[in-house]
Structures are given as structure tokens and as C-alpha cells.
Amino acid sequence: MPGEQPKNARFIKLNTNENPYPPSPAVIEAVQKAADEKLRLYPDPECSELREAAAARYSVDSGQVFAGNGSDEILAFAFGAFFEREIYFPDITYSFYPVYADLWCIPRRAIPLRDDFSVNINDYKDSPGGAVLPNPNAPTGIALPLQDILSLAGFMNERGNVFIADEAYTAFGALSAVPYIDEYPNLLTVHTLSKSASLAGLRAGFAIGSVELIEGLRRIRDSFNSYTMDRLALAGAVAAVKDEKYYDEISRKIISTRTRVTEALRKSGFYVLPSSANFIFIKHPGISGGGFFSELRKKGVLVRHFNRDRIADFLRVSIGTDDDMDIFLNACENILGEYNENYQK
Secondary structure (H helix, E strand, O other): OOOOOOOOOOOEEOOOOOOOOOOOHHHHHHHHHHOOHHHHOOOOOOOHHHHHHHHHHHOOOHHHEEEEOHHHHHHHHHHHHHOOOOEEEEOOOOOHHHHHHHHOOOOEEEEOOOOOOOOOHHHHOOOOOEEEEEOOOOOOOOOOOHHHHHHHHHHHHHOOOEEEEEOOOHHHOOOOOHHHOOOOOOEEEEEEOOOOOOOOOOOOEEEEOOHHHHHHHHHHHHOOOOOOOOHHHHHHHHHHHHOHHHHHHHHHHHHHHHHHHHHHHHHOOOEEOOOOOOEEEEEEOOEOHHHHHHHHHHOOEEOEEOOOOOOOOOEEEEOOOHHHHHHHHHHHHHHHHHHHHHHHO
């Protein structure tokens, strides 16, 4: 179920982990230039320019890069390409994983997070078929040490199983496993331009792994649609991947705002999980998650509430601009003030 996309502009939108800052000017220029008479022609099915740009940025060969219509599509292809026996993933994680497993009729097992919502990689070392882990995890925002990712990749490599590191939020504080794909030929890293590159509306992503894994993705893609990325998306994605300086600065802004908001919430009595993503996962000991969600919505602030076991009292809050987050913090203070006043009565 996708996050709410309101049709009016009265909400502060902190519910879908979109980047609050605009795309690079180079991206806008590239898309505008690509909107020409060549739109009558099919795009490059191999997405060669994007794959080459990603390869240059991550110091890999272009044959080790697969491009697709957002990381969701790539993950769906990966499930079909690499998993047949049981697949493991956390019990609290990206909600599409069980959907993809069921779509491809893959047996699945949800591994419980620890009480502090961290991942214990040893719990994944009896998987008969492989695993997928987001790093950082969503919706918790907690990142695994890179050594844990590599340890699990090595363990599964010895057993001939594929391991996917879903790196949608790596730019906001986690270390990428890309430099180790040659050492672990079973390791596939999946990336999106929706979050760190401010391109949720463009739909572009890529995966990096061994040539054999990339070929597996290509075979699944070509069984459905060889032209998964259009000309405008390709042009914008190439420009985004190349403008590393612009996006690094945006990520630093988001990290700084995340730190400030986390400290403010903790001072107000909130429990805030340590986040390495562009969102935070919070709860207040005195107010239910559903109740706080509703009160924030009344005050014009949208966040995400997952009414599920273990996390029903938590809210996931995307990091917006400093102005957005000041409005959010003020709304929280008002809600807490109303709660304390009613509690005292």
C-alpha cells in the first residue's frame, strides 16, 4: 500500500521518504533537452549511458550494472531471477519483500528483529535459499555495520546463495557494499534515485553485482519488457548520477536536520531509534501511534503509521526541510500540551 499522496498543498508531507530538496539543475536541463523529436523512437533497451555513468561513479565495469524503472522493479526482477527455495528477510522491513516472494511463489521466512529493532545476521545463516536486507532498514532506519553485510554475503556465497543488499538509503549514513562485489560474486546491491537524488517522480534505479547476476536480471526483464526506462528518465538519471557534488551537499543537509530533530524529540520524551536514513522512527510513551498520527494530520502534517505488531505505536517521519521540521516539532509540542492538559484533568 503506497503512502498517501494528497491532492492539495495544505499538508507538510513527511510520509513517503521523498527528498525535500529539488533535483540538480543539470537533471532538469537534461530532461528538457531530451524532450525532442526523438521521443518517437524507442529508448536504448540496455540503458548504456546510465550504466556507464553508474559504473564510473562506483568504480566498477558497466557490465556489472543493471538499470531499471526504479529499485522496486529491480527487486521484483531479482526475486524472480535468484530465489526458488526459501528466502529470509526481517519481520519488520520493506513491505514489498513478502509481496514479491508471494508473486514468484517463493517460500519465505520473516526473521524477528531484536528487541532494539536491530538485525542479528546469525539468524540468517540457515537460509536454504538466500536473503535480502535493506541497509539501513526501513522503517526503522537502523543500519548494519558493513562487516555484518560482508560476513553474511560470504557465508551465503559458500553455499551458492544470492544475497541482496538493498541500499535505498545508504547516502544518509550507511556504508555501501559496492566495493566488495568482486570479492562476493553472489552479492547484489540495489540502488534508487528516488531518495538521495530527489527523483521519486522520475522512476530510475540500478543494481550492481557480478556479470552473472546482471545477466540474470536482464533475462527476467526481457521476458516482460525490454524498454523499462524511457528517454526522459534515462536522460535525467544520467545527469543525477554524474552530479555527485550537488547531491552530497543535500544529503549532508538532511543528516544535519535529522540530528537536530532527533535531539529535540528526545528532549520532549519521545523514543527515537538511531537512524542512518532520511527518516526517523519514533514513539511517545503516553500516546498511541494511531492517535498521534491522527492529531498530526489534523494539524496539517502527514507522517506514516504502520498498524502492525511490535510497531503499532511508532510513526515513521521523513526528514523535510528545516522549515518543514520546525512545523512538525511545533505540532508535536501542541499535541503533547493538549495531552498533558487532558491527562491532568
